[in-house]
Amino acid sequence: xxxxxxxxxxxxxxxxxxxxxxxxxxxxxxxxxxxxxxxxxxxxxxxxxxxxxxxxxxxxxxxxxxxxxxxxxxxxxxxxxxxxxxxxxxxxxxxxxxxxxxxxxxxxxxxxxxxxxxxxxxxxxxxxxxxxxxxxxxxxxxxxxxxxxxxxxxxxxxxxxxxxxxxxxxxxxxxxxxxxxxxxxxxxxxxxxxxxxx
Amino acid sequence: xxxxxxxxxxxxxxxxxxxxxxxxxxxxxxxxxxxxxxxxxxxxxxxxxxxxxxxxxxxxxxxxxxxxxxxxxxxxxxxxxxxxxxxxxxxxxxxxxxxxxxxxxxxxxxxxxxxxxxxxxxxxxxxxxxxxxxxxxxxxxxxxxxxxxxxxxxxxxxxxxxxxxxxxxxxxxxxxxxxxxxxxxxxxxxxxxxxxxxxxxxxxxxxxxxxxxxxxxxxxx
Amino acid sequence: xxxxxxxxxxxxxxxxxxxxxxxxxxxxxxxxxxxxxxxxxxxxxxxxxxxxxxxxxxxxxxxxxxxxxxxxxxxxxxxxxxxxxxxxxxxxxxxxxxxxxxxxxxxxxxxxxxxxxxxxxxxxxxxxxxxxxxxxxxxxxxxxxxxxxxxxxxxxxxxxxxxxxxxxxxxxxxxxxxxxxxxxxxxxxxxxxxxxxxxxxxxxxxxxxxxxxxxxxxxxxxxxxxxxxxxxxxxxxxxx
Numbered sequence: 001x002x003x004x005x006x007x008x009x010x011x012x013x014x015x016x017x018x019x020x021x022x023x024x025x026x027x028x029x030x031x032x033x034x035x036x037x038x039x040x041x042x043x044x045x046x047x048x049x050x051x052x053x054x055x056x057x058x059x060x061x062x063x064x065x066x067x068x069x070x071x072x073x074x075x076x077x078x079x080x081x082x083x084x085x086x087x088x089x090x091x092x093x094x095x096x097x098x099x100x101x102x103x104x105x106x107x108x109x110x111x112x113x114x115x116x117x118x119x120x121x122x123x124x125x126x127x128x129x130x131x132x133x134x135x136x137x138x139x140x141x142x143x144x145x146x147x148x149x150x151x152x153x154x155x156x157x158x159x160x161x162x163x164x165x166x167x168x169x170x171x172x173x174x175x176x177x178x179x180x181x182x183x184x185x186x187x188x189x190x191x192x193x194x195x196x197x198x
Numbered sequence: 199x200x201x202x203x204x205x206x207x208x209x210x211x212x213x214x215x216x217x218x219x220x221x222x223x224x225x226x227x228x229x230x231x232x233x234x235x236x237x238x239x240x241x242x243x244x245x246x247x248x249x250x251x252x253x254x255x256x257x258x259x260x261x262x263x264x265x266x267x268x269x270x271x272x273x274x275x276x277x278x279x280x281x282x283x284x285x286x287x288x289x290x291x292x293x294x295x296x297x298x299x300x301x302x303x304x305x306x307x308x309x310x311x312x313x314x315x316x317x318x319x320x321x322x323x324x325x326x327x328x329x330x331x332x333x334x335x336x337x338x339x340x341x342x343x344x345x346x347x348x349x350x351x352x353x354x355x356x357x358x359x360x361x362x363x364x365x366x367x368x369x370x371x372x373x374x375x376x377x378x379x380x381x382x383x384x385x386x387x388x389x390x391x392x393x394x395x396x397x398x399x400x401x402x403x404x405x406x407x408x409x410x411x412x413x414x415x416x417x418x419x
Numbered sequence: 420x421x422x423x424x425x426x427x428x429x430x431x432x433x434x435x436x437x438x439x440x441x442x443x444x445x446x447x448x449x450x451x452x453x454x455x456x457x458x459x460x461x462x463x464x465x466x467x468x469x470x471x472x473x474x475x476x477x478x479x480x481x482x483x484x485x486x487x488x489x490x491x492x493x494x495x496x497x498x499x500x501x502x503x504x505x506x507x508x509x510x511x512x513x514x515x516x517x518x519x520x521x522x523x524x525x526x527x528x529x530x531x532x533x534x535x536x537x538x539x540x541x542x543x544x545x546x547x548x549x550x551x552x553x554x555x556x557x558x559x560x561x562x563x564x565x566x567x568x569x570x571x572x573x574x575x576x577x578x579x580x581x582x583x584x585x586x587x588x589x590x591x592x593x594x595x596x597x598x599x600x601x602x603x604x605x606x607x608x609x610x611x612x613x614x615x616x617x618x619x620x621x622x623x624x625x626x627x628x629x630x631x632x633x634x635x636x637x638x639x640x641x642x643x644x645x646x647x648x649x650x651x652x653x654x655x656x657x658x659x
Contacts, residue, residue, distance in 0.1 A: 046279075049283065050283070057266040071208070072283060074281055078279055080279070082276040082277040082280050084208075084271075084277075087211060091208075091211070098201060099280075262587050328445075345659065349560065349576065356563070361550070361562050362556045366552045366584060366588070367584050369591060370588060370590075371590065372592065373591040373595045377594075380538075391594075393507070405580065405583060410577045412497070416569055416571075416572025416573045416575075416576070417569065
């Protein structure tokens, strides 16, 4: 499996954020996106997630099973948590498990040490716990590409290391990771892409 | 279909646990009904004459005023982004949202408001036709209002934009709904009005998923 | 179509076409007004007041026509992502709203001597009124969003849902009107289709259409210029 971007251009609010971007990510590789604010890191992730249309160039996923569209081959973890305060942790999880078609709720909760809070309303969670709950979605069902926007945000050291470990085993299984980050979060990139100054 | 049901269940749960659902709509309706005799006088004959139309308007407004936050929460907390990545098409997602609104607000109010007609001296014979017409009518109202909700999903100060967009769409529903519920002597016209009301509801059923999804996609950027 | 897609080329073509368009518009209006105010006969019932028809009826036609143009442009924007389609839709709306208001106002002025009332809830007036609301709603969507691209995406949907609603409203209001007979017999059959009255009507309709085209092209060019300015400002600010 390979994710190939050819001459990608991105437009946001009528302004061209970047153009002529090309890269190729084979299975098992981690591409790290670096760049100043506004350089298009988040926009590129959103393009890969299928949320933002491509303004130019092309994006192809070679070797995807059953020819699924790109947006269904990715797990996108953006700045927001998508956690409903009025539902319990388990209800939040079960909902996404059904939507994603996976069933690994217990495993996912355990990996991020949230089993104890499973039947509590999500309202009582701290920022870090909400972030962990958001990240459990990565484990609900296997998808080849992980798109992470600032993955280390709000996580304490333990859980940051946990996330890195999960990413490493995801890569070992032939998955791909693309993350936008300002600093080092513990995962060694196979390649880096600096966005911004042309 | 699992996904469809999951959204229905989730949104009904959210609606019951959070404020702004059926309770608020009912409270609004009662407040509105109180104001009517204050504005047009307490004369029983006048109230009785105007009661069916006024009940329709109160239903319409109650549905309208509870839909503007329909998609806002999902947009603001990032749920909408994730809805793009799941297998359930966004269109069905939107339909589920509108149906939830109908089940939690529209339908209960459609069943209650003819009974509230007693406040406006509604003739007893009118209660059944009114309820019968308001059931599909309220479905159309919820569906059309959710289009407005989708268009304003990302607007914090949506204000009067939703009513402005949705009220023109409500014109056919109100016309045929009112005709269908009036149970006049010309009963053939009220039953054909009922059929047209059902047709309008069906059209809303078809248009709403497409229109709401298209509006939400404009927010993905 | 593709030739016009390039905004720059569109501007060049428009600059050439516009002077001619304006000239034809003026000629059409001169001819139309001459026919309407002078050469055509007064109505045997209404006398000279029938002449308001020549201003009122074409305005109503334009109000409907422009909404269809707006919806078509929105559909093209939605399906083909044609760069000018959004501009065409956005700029058509105020023009359509003005024609709609003109139709309502002149209709009201015509109604007073003809029916004895400034307003009546008959089928056509009510439909026109709803059309006015549709225009206002559409324009409100553009204004509600700071980001014009987001506004464009939403405006397209609003225009298309509205266009579906227009025939439905016309039908339902006509139904409503036949159920609830108006108090006075309104002779909305309108004027006879006598050639002496038909020709002025058609010429005025042509004049209105040319006027709309000229104004619309001008407005689209203004919109393109505004976009360029905005893009330049954003770029100069650094875009961070």
